[in-house]
Amino acid sequence: MSVQAPEVRSVPGIGEGVWRDLVGQDDAVRTLSEAIADPRRMTHAWLLTGPPGSGRSNAARAFAAALECRQGGCGECRECRTTFDGSHADVQIVSTKGLTIQVREARDLALAAQSSPSVGRWRVIVIEDADRLTERAADALLKALEEPVPRTVWLLCAPSVEDVIVTIRSRSRHVRLRIPPVEAVAELLVRRDGVDVAMATYAARAAQSHIGIARRLARDEGARIRRRETLLLALSIRGLGDALKAAADLASIAEDESGASSGERNAQEKAKLLEQLGADTSARTQPPHVRSAINQLEKEQKTRATRFARDVVDRALIDLASMYRDAMVVRWGKPVDLVNADIVGEVEQLARALTPEQLLLALDAIATARERIAANVPPLLALEAMCIALELPL
Numbered sequence: 001m002s003v004q005a006p007e008v009r010s011v012p013g014i015g016e017g018v019w020r021d022l023v024g025q026d027d028a029v030r031t032l033s034e035a036i037a038d039p040r041r042m043t044h045a046w047l048l049t050g051p052p053g054s055g056r057s058n059a060a061r062a063f064a065a066a067l068e069c070r071q072g073g074c075g076e077c078r079e080c081r082t083t084f085d086g087s088h089a090d091v092q093i094v095s096t097k098g099l100t101i102q103v104r105e106a107r108d109l110a111l112a113a114q115s116s117p118s119v120g121r122w123r124v125i126v127i128e129d130a131d132r133l134t135e136r137a138a139d140a141l142l143k144a145l146e147e148p149v150p151r152t153v154w155l156l157c158a159p160s161v162e163d164v165i166v167t168i169r170s171r172s173r174h175v176r177l178r179i180p181p182v183e184a185v186a187e188l189l190v191r192r193d194g195v196d197v198a199m200a201t202y203a204a205r206a207a208q209s210h211i212g213i214a215r216r217l218a219r220d221e222g223a224r225i226r227r228r229e230t231l232l233l234a235l236s237i238r239g240l241g242d243a244l245k246a247a248a249d250l251a252s253i254a255e256d257e258s259g260a261s262s263g264e265r266n267a268q269e270k271a272k273l274l275e276q277l278g279a280d281t282s283a284r285t286q287p288p289h290v291r292s293a294i295n296q297l298e299k300e301q302k303t304r305a306t307r308f309a310r311d312v313v314d315r316a317l318i319d320l321a322s323m324y325r326d327a328m329v330v331r332w333g334k335p336v337d338l339v340n341a342d343i344v345g346e347v348e349q350l351a352r353a354l355t356p357e358q359l360l361l362a363l364d365a366i367a368t369a370r371e372r373i374a375a376n377v378p379p380l381l382a383l384e385a386m387c388i389a390l391e392l393p394l
């Protein structure tokens with residue numbers, strides 16, 4: 001019996017086709033496109049990790065598109081386009097609304113993984129937040145990961161390997177994305193979003209290479225103003241009253257941001273649910289099964305809003321920390337680019353007001369607040385404690 005070696009195809013690589021917008025990730029693109037080109041390098045479960053904003057879910061979609069595409073990821077055909085916009089029949093993209101992925105959802109996915117693709121070459125299941133799988137949900141997936149189905153591929157995304165339950169981790173191949181260089185993010189904003197060069201450079205640097213945030217900063221003046229207000233808080237705290245006010249300001253900046261994005265979406269979801277249940281939307285009271293479905297939806301929306309508001313506060317704290325980091329750079333005269341080069345005067349003012357030890361303590365206070373908020377301490381409380389620690393000497 002002669003075994004024929006599988007054929008190695010020529011497919012789009014770094015900077016081409018579906019990989020075009022995955023900037024600064026040459027190693028990851030090489031690994032993924034090699035798996036598309038050479039069946040011997042393919043496997044049924046992948047774990048894509050990278051810091052927020054590095055393009056994890058974009059990488060997962062690009063890989064899914066390359067799997068479905070007849071040309072291995074041209075970026076133009078129907079398969080590629082529908083995979084990216086989430087409408088491909090054989091590509092299921094799971095983005096978590098809640099804080100966790102529950103066992104019921106995991107069981108549904110494991111079941112879906114059993115069936116062969118309907119129109120495409122592969123059945124692809126993308127879990128964008130594999131770090132949010134509960135232990136029981138992870139257990140429900142294990143069997144599916146242990147006993148691969150011939151044409152099913154799992155793409156799990158998470159910030160780092162440590163965030164994923166170890167049994168899942170050990171059954172998947174790991175591909176690591178890195179923080180892309182500022183220049184690469186700026187170049188992407190110019191090429192893809194038509195942003196001018198100066199704005200793109202400012203946004204990429206201010207966002208510390210987080211692609212989504214850089215894009216928002218470049219396109220939304222409100223976001224730029226909120227960020228600037230957050231940074232300038234560092235110079236405003238000269239007593240207890242200022243500290244409490246600064247904390248309240250930070251909390252309300254976050255509330256503005258999350259409120260703006262959720263109201264309309266919530267209403268749409270409710271209308272869609274009522275429609276699916278065939279409910280009479282003009283009725284004053286709804287039958288019990290409709291009421292309970294609405295309650296469930298509202299609970300999920302509330303959880304999502306909480307999670308989003310926390311993420312926004314966390315982002316504001318990363319911004320604030322960049323101000324102290326820059327002050328440290330100025331203080332030590334290190335030849336490193338400032339994150340906040342656009343307000344260098346204020347950075348220098350902060351550098352003069354605090355000693356290096358005080359700058360370190362300020363960074364510690366911000367890190368502590370982030371940890372507390374992640375551990376479910378009410379944000380305002382954590383922010384007040386932090387702002388009191390950030391008081392400037394008179």
Ligand SMILES: [Zn+2]
Pocket residue numbers: 069070071072073074075076077078079080081
């Ligand atoms: Zn294609």
